[in-house]
Amino acid sequence: MSIKVRYFASLKESLGCDGVELSGAESLTVQQVWSQATGQITLPDNILVAVNMAYVDQTAEITDGDEVAFFPPVTGG
């Protein structure tokens, strides 16, 4: 199982990198991906999550090859 984790904007700055590759045997939830990738136990409420560029909630299941992105509230327009 290989998962590409990406961070954007202020989250990228505060974590000090733009992402990480996770590999392992088990199936993971978004929450677990966050913990493994960042070492933080809880995914903050205001952080948005996208899997393969579509929004998901924090309980979504991640499968092999997925790209999981974490980012702060969007501020375009």
Next chain:
Amino acid sequence: MSIKVRYFASLKESLGCDGVELSGAESLTVQQVWSQATGQITLPDNILVAVNMAYVDQTAEITDGDEVAFFPPVTGG
């Protein structure tokens, strides 16, 4: 007492003129101006009325020198 009466758009066409000057001694309501100007007893409900270029309702009192305009629903924009 002198009143300038004006018609616009389809009303101007159906009455066959763009207005008339009324003169007389008495004070008039909009409804009475319409009757004297057109010879018609009743001002149709959908006809809008302006006195000195401001909208009024059919019970407004007209005074000497006023310009009274009658016209159909507006269709600009």
Next chain:
Amino acid sequence: MIIKLSAEAFEPFEEVKRFQKQQAEFAGAVGATSIFIGTMRDFNDGDSVVSMSLEYYPGMTERQLEMIVTEALERWVVLNVLVVHRVGDISPGDPIVLVVVETSHRGDAFDACRFIMEALKSKAPFWKKEQLASQQSRWVENNSKGYAP
């Protein structure tokens, strides 16, 4: 506020650019610009329309437009407004009306622009007469409502 009646075809974006240039003092404050352009369609009520003439009430039309824009300026936080409206003979595709509202925040721009258009459609004395492809002509009887029921 700038309000113009134009007896000749106008180019909306040239009008907006000229307006923006005249209002250069607002440049850094403008965050939102809402623009509405009404153009003449080549069909209406199921009939093909070849041209149109727009009658108005000189004096009252300008005055009503001013009152409408003044009300918008009182109700929303607006930096500036431009309204241009055609009169006279019009061809399909020609712009009929242009409303431009500049604000700092988008809610005000959207609300004020729509308010001005709806008020203009119901209060400003303009009347359209359509020349149909069938050679007949007819007065447009009523403007549609712009809001969903």
Next chain:
Amino acid sequence: MIIKLSAEAFEPFEEVKRFQKQQAEFAGAVGATSIFIGTMRDFNDGDSVVSMSLEYYPGMTERQLEMIVTEALERWVVLNVLVVHRVGDISPGDPIVLVVVETSHRGDAFDACRFIMEALKSKAPFWKKEQLASQQSRWVENNSKGYAP
């Protein structure tokens, strides 16, 4: 539907004119065009802002914009939509976003344009970082709501 991300400054009215030219088949059917332009202000939250950088998520941003416009096309009777959004480094006065909605009737143009802007503001992955006159920089934390409470 045309959706563009632009790493360079764009001129909104040139974009609209090019769009209209490409869609000439709609010309006689267009009765209403609603345009929204968001521009960078030189102040925000009480501070003077000298420049801004706009980050985005290549791939997802385009995809979200397409989903938003597709939803608008399903909900309203719309002839065509153009969305242009800046990314990268931006100066005060620069256009950030342009939304153009062409319809036959004005209600659809107003509603769809506003829907697209509100959805873009809440769903499209863009992030603004402001460079202040005080030399500090900061991420914009949240977009305001565009509708009155």
